[in-house]
Amino acid sequence: MIGFYSYTVILTYLSLVFAMVGIHLSVIGIYQWSFICLMMCGICDTFDGMVARSKKNRTEEEKKFGIQIDSLCDLISFGVFPAILGYNLGLSSVGWLAIEILYVLAAVIRLAYFNVTEETRQQQTTEKRKYYQGLPVTTSAFILPFAFALRYVIFGLDYLYGTLMLITGILFVVDFKVPKLKGKGLIALGVLVVVELVQILCFS
Template sequence: MIGFYNYSVVLTYISLASSVFGMIMAIQGNFKVAIVCLAFSGLCDMFDGKVARAMKNRSEDAKAFGVQIDSLCDMVCFGIFPSLICYLLGVRGALGLAVIVLYCTASVIRLAYFNVMEMKGALVTEDNHKYYRGLPITSMAVVLPLVFLVQFFVSEAIFLVILYLALFIVGTLFIVDFKFWKPKNSTLAMLVAVVAVALVGMAFLKK
C-alpha cells in the first residue's frame, strides 16, 4: 500500500476519525457530541507533532508525508468541520455563505503557506524559538467550544451574530501576517483546562 504507516501519524488519523464522527453527529443534530469531537481533535493535534518528532529514524519522505497528511487532516478537522457545525447552527443565507467560504479559503491558504514555510525551516528564529505566521488553524478547536457555550446564556439572535463574527474574525486571522509564538506547555495546559471546563458546563446546561 502507498503511504507511510507508523506511530508518528496515529494521532493525526485519530483526530481525523473524531472529526468525521463529529460531522455525522452534527448532521444528526447532536451538537454537544460534535463539539466534544472537535475539542478532542484539537487535543490530538496538540500532541501529534511531539509524537512524530519522538520517532528519530524517520526517512525524509516519511517526514514530508507527515507534514502533508497533518495539513490535509487539519483542513477536514478545523476547516470543514467547524464550518459545517456553524452552517447547521444557522450561519446561512448569502452572508453566511460568504463567511463560510472566506473561512474555508483562508484555512486552505494558511495551511499551504505553513507547509511551504515549514519545509524551508523558515518558522524558527535564530535562537531556535518556533513561531507561526498568522493564527494556527487549530485555534478553532478552542474558539468554537467557548462560543457554543455562550448560546446557553444569550438569545438565539445574539448567538448567531457571535457565530458569524467568530468565523469571520478567526478566518481572517488565519491569513493576517503576524508572528504567533508557539505556546509553551503551560499555556497549552491552560487552554486544555479552559476547554474542558466549557465542555463540562455544556454537558449540564440545557436551553
C-alpha cells in the same frame, strides 16, 4: 500499500475520525457532541507533532509526508468541519454561506503557507519552531466551542458562532506572530478545555 505507516500519524488520523463523526452529528442535530468532537480534533492536533518527533529515525520522506498529511487532515478538521457545523446550526443564508466559504479558503491558504515555510525551515535548521505566523487553524477547535458554551449568556448560538468563525478566519491569514504553546501555555490550554467541556456537558 502506498503511504507511510507508523505510530507517528495515529493522532493525526484520529483527529480526522473525530471530524467525520462530528460532521455526522451536526447533520442529525446533535450539536453538543459535535462541538466536543471539534475539541477532540484540537486536542489530537496539539500533541500529534510531539508524537511524530518522538521517532528519531524518521526519513526525509516520512517528515514531508507527515507535514502534508497533517495539513490535509487539518483542512477537514478545522476548515471544512467548522463550516459545515455552522451551516447546520442555521447559518445557511447567502451572507453566512459567503463567510463560511471565506473561512475555509482562509484555512486552505494558511495551511498551504505553513507547508511551504515549514519544509523550508526543516531544511535549514533542526531547532523546534518557536512561533507561528498567523493564527494556527487548530485554535478554531477551542475558540468556536465558546459559542455553544456561552449560548445562554450572549445572543444566539448561530450568530455568535458565525461571528467567531469570521474573526478566526481573518486571523488565519493576518501576518502576526503567535508563540508556540509549551509548559505553562499548555497547562492554560488544558484548563480552558476543561472549563469548556464542563460548560458544554453540564449546562446543555
